[in-house]
Amino acid sequence: MPKLTINGQAVEVPAGTNLIEAARKVGVEVPHYCYHPALSIAGQCRLCMVDIEKTPRPTIACNTPASDGMVVWTETDRVKETRKSIMEFHLINHPLDCPVCDQAGECWLQIYYMRYGLYDPRMRDEKVHKPKAVPLGPHVMLDAERCILCSRCVRFCDEVTGTGELGIFHRGDDSEIGLFPGKELVNKYSGNVVDICPVGALTDRDFRFAVRVWYLDSTASICPGCARGCNIEVHVNRRRPHHNEGRRVARLKPRFNADVNRWWICDDGRYGFTFVDDKTRLVAPSSREDGAVSDATWEEAIAAIVGALGRFAPAEIGVFASPKMANEDLWALRRVLEQCGIRRVAFRVPPPVPGDEDTLLIRSDKNPNSRGAELLGLDGDGAAILRAACVRQVKCLWVFGHDLLASAWDPAETDAALRALSLLIFIGTNSNATSERAQWVLPAAAWVEREGTYTNFEGRVQRFRQAVEPLGQALPEWDILGRVLQALGAEVGAPRAERWFRELTSGVPAFGGMSYQAIGDTGAVLNAPSAGQPRSEPASRTPLR
Amino acid sequence: MSASTVAFSDAQLAEVRRLQALYPDARAALLPVLHMAQETFGHISLEAEEYVAGLFDVTPAHVHEVVTFYTLFFRQPKGRHVVAVCHNLSCHLAGAPEIIAHVMRRLGIGVGATTDDGRVTLQAVECLCACEHAPMMQVDDRYEFGLTPEKVDQILEGLR
Numbered sequence: 001m002p003k004l005t006i007n008g009q010a011v012e013v014p015a016g017t018n019l020i021e022a023a024r025k026v027g028v029e030v031p032h033y034c035y036h037p038a039l040s041i042a043g044q045c046r047l048c049m050v051d052i053e054k055t056p057r058p059t060i061a062c063n064t065p066a067s068d069g070m071v072v073w074t075e076t077d078r079v080k081e082t083r084k085s086i087m088e089f090h091l092i093n094h095p096l097d098c099p100v101c102d103q104a105g106e107c108w109l110q111i112y113y114m115r116y117g118l119y120d121p122r123m124r125d126e127k128v129h130k131p132k133a134v135p136l137g138p139h140v141m142l143d144a145e146r147c148i149l150c151s152r153c154v155r156f157c158d159e160v161t162g163t164g165e166l167g168i169f170h171r172g173d174d175s176e177i178g179l180f181p182g183k184e185l186v187n188k189y190s191g192n193v194v195d196i197c198p199v200g201a202l203t204d205r206d207f208r209f210a211v212r213v214w215y216l217d218s219t220a221s222i223c224p225g226c227a228r229g230c231n232i233e234v235h236v237n238r239r240r241p242h243h244n245e246g247r248r249v250a251r252l253k254p255r256f257n258a259d260v261n262r263w264w265i266c267d268d269g270r271y272g273f274t275f276v277d278d279k280t281r282l283v284a285p286s287s288r289e290d291g292a293v294s295d296a297t298w299e300e301a302i303a304a305i306v307g308a309l310g311r312f313a314p315a316e317i318g319v320f321a322s323p324k325m326a327n328e329d330l331w332a333l334r335r336v337l338e339q340c341g342i343r344r345v346a347f348r349v350p351p352p353v354p355g356d357e358d359t360l361l362i363r364s365d366k367n368p369n370s371r372g373a374e375l376l377g378l379d380g381d382g383a384a385i386l387r388a389a390c391v392r393q394v395k396c397l398w399v400f401g402h403d404l405l406a407s408a409w410d411p412a413e414t415d416a417a418l419r420a421l422s423l424l425i426f427i428g429t430n431s432n433a434t435s436e437r438a439q440w441v442l443p444a445a446a447w448v449e450r451e452g453t454y455t456n457f458e459g460r461v462q463r464f465r466q467a468v469e470p471l472g473q474a475l476p477e478w479d480i481l482g483r484v485l486q487a488l489g490a491e492v493g494a495p496r497a498e499r500w501f502r503e504l505t506s507g508v509p510a511f512g513g514m515s516y517q518a519i520g521d522t523g524a525v526l527n528a529p530s531a532g533q534p535r536s537e538p539a540s541r542t543p544l545r
Numbered sequence: 546m547s548a549s550t551v552a553f554s555d556a557q558l559a560e561v562r563r564l565q566a567l568y569p570d571a572r573a574a575l576l577p578v579l580h581m582a583q584e585t586f587g588h589i590s591l592e593a594e595e596y597v598a599g600l601f602d603v604t605p606a607h608v609h610e611v612v613t614f615y616t617l618f619f620r621q622p623k624g625r626h627v628v629a630v631c632h633n634l635s636c637h638l639a640g641a642p643e644i645i646a647h648v649m650r651r652l653g654i655g656v657g658a659t660t661d662d663g664r665v666t667l668q669a670v671e672c673l674c675a676c677e678h679a680p681m682m683q684v685d686d687r688y689e690f691g692l693t694p695e696k697v698d699q700i701l702e703g704l705r
């Protein structure tokens with residue numbers, strides 16, 4: 001392991017570490033554009049110049065491996081002068097777009113110019129003009145004038161997705177990022193090029209002119225889009241709600257987690273949050289009688305559920321838990337089931353078309369918490385529950401979130417099962433064909449409106465936090481179920497997600513010893529035996545007590 | 546141009562494979578193969594770029610990068626003769642702008658265009674490594690040095 005000094009600080013790094021990463025280790029930031037730790041070295045932007053003793057000229061740090069005895073200085077007058085010239089060079093043809101550029105406020109041209117810029121520009125020539133506002137695909141917009149030709153986006157498509165759609169065409173000051181004429185940027189990870197573009201050349205069409213980034217607040221969360229559980233930030237526009245037609249969640253951004261998603265998320269996850277502010281959101285408890293829907297209070301709704309749980313024999317009640325519910329919700333549900341002696345429970349509802357999967361991130365299981373639901377012992381036979389409903393063995397069905405009518409199961413049979421029921425209770429965030437058939441519909445808070453944990457397919461338990469208030473009267477499922485338990489006469493502690501999690505950790509050995517604090521921002525892996533392994537065989541199921 | 550017109554003969558395909566085998570990274574043969582494509586198809590259309598990409602297992606975007614980078618690849622049908630006037634620094638100082646303006650007047654076309662009769666395509670290009678003879682231009686595969694309007698007229702006269 002080479003030992004070197006950077007700005008007088010000694011540091012030892014693994015062989016092959018480049019000087020940008022070595023400097024990072026001692027808290028020194030070497031400014032750069034084209035270097036990205038996930039991509040190959042391009043050495044294109046020339047901004048990461050540093051001085052190395054016994055080397056005649058400043059050298060690019062990204063392409064220089066640390067070596068033993070190296071003495072590196074990142075802030076010499078010569079380096080500063082070089083940076084200033086390079087910034088000047090990058091801006092020769094850059095348009096004065098900041099006032100209308102979505103990147104403003106998180107743009108590395110702005111940031112580095114403020115730090116190292118020339119402030120007194122010498123360019124008087126007409127700038128070279130290039131295409132602006134060119135949609136590259138469904139998600140990405142290109143402004144070729146703003147591009148500094150760092151080639152990060154090109155390398156991303158070559159090296160990470162392997163799709164190679166982007167190229168740098170022509171040369172000299174005519175060089176221009178683009179697609180092969182007539183093609184589109186449609187790979188499943190296209191949104192990531194917006195994240196890694198250091199400037200405003202690639203921007204998000206979904207975020208275009210939506211809100212200035214400095215009005216956004218950020219909350220650490222987990223993508224609920226599939227079993228991978230990519231780490232994300234939820235960016236919320238609380239301070240200028242009128243800027244985005246009341247859409248509360250402005251965008252989702254990937255959050256680095258070396259063990260889960262590294263720097264990336266897929267497009268389905270990135271743009272999959274629209275249900276949160278959709279018109280189909282359920283905002284108040286309601287009951288339906290003879291086709292007439294009327295709003296109800298939470299007290300009435302809880303009383304109705306508790307009444308049903310008493311009226312039907314436990315064997316006459318079937319429950320569809322959801323793998324989109326958090327561990328906390330599922331634990332609260334399990335306690336209700338145990339309290340009532342209900343054993344007919346399932347959580348898997350096969351989707352009409354099998355989910356897509358790839359080797360990068362995307363999992364075919366489009367639920368964030370199937371592993372948690374398995375570990376909590378809720379993995380029963382859903383089809384059998386519906387069959388039992390058809391023959392009136394099950395008379396009351398309690399569905400969390402699922403649309404049973406939009407599954408791989410025969411819609412006619414499902415329809416017959418639902419028709420045969422005496423009572424259908426639905427709890428979920430949004431209405432669907434199944435909720436339309438329910439006598440009681442209770443609004444659940446969406447994942448950005450509450451906190452909780454999901455267990456990903458590899459057995460990593462990860463926390464998501466509350467970014468916005470629940471819409472209307474919606475409540476987290478653990479809260480609804482806690483109220484039910486209380487009405488059933490059970491002991492229930494303070495209404496906090498964390499308390500339910502603590503209870504879960506003492507009830508399910510795989511979670512033993514975990515805490516919100518230990519999970520932190522990067523997650524914690526379940527206890528052995530199944531810990532940290534991709535599941536190849538069915539996970540051990542904890543039976544209902 | 547329809548897709549079927551963009552295809553190498555079996556002998557050419559064998560030549561492609563031979564060229565690819567010459568280099569540690571087969572992509573290095575892209576340039577000679579693009580020259581083959583230009584000679585065979587007259588110019589390198591988008592279809593030809595896609596065709597060549599298929600021969601190299603690279604994406605069409607990367608072939609497009611190479612074709613647009615080099616001025617000697619023609620993406621439109623070119624004239625029977627190509628006149629490429631240097632307008633880089635030395636030639637510029639030695640009067641390239643006047644030379645280019647003169648050629649444009651004589652041929653009645655702009656830079657990048659081809660005369661209606663398909664006789665000449667005019668280009669303005671970067672340094673051709675003959676600064677000592679500025680202003681200069683390349684006509685097909687020969688260099689013409691020390692240009693004056695009179696000399697240019699003479700040269701253009703000779704192009705049939």
Ligand code: SF4
Nearest residue numbers: 147148150151153197
């Ligand atoms: S578009 Fe952005 S990421 Fe791509 S080369 Fe230009 S500046 Fe770099």
Ligand code: SF4
Nearest residue numbers: 223225230265266269
């Ligand atoms: S791979 Fe899965 S978890 Fe990651 S962003 Fe996509 S949907 Fe979300």
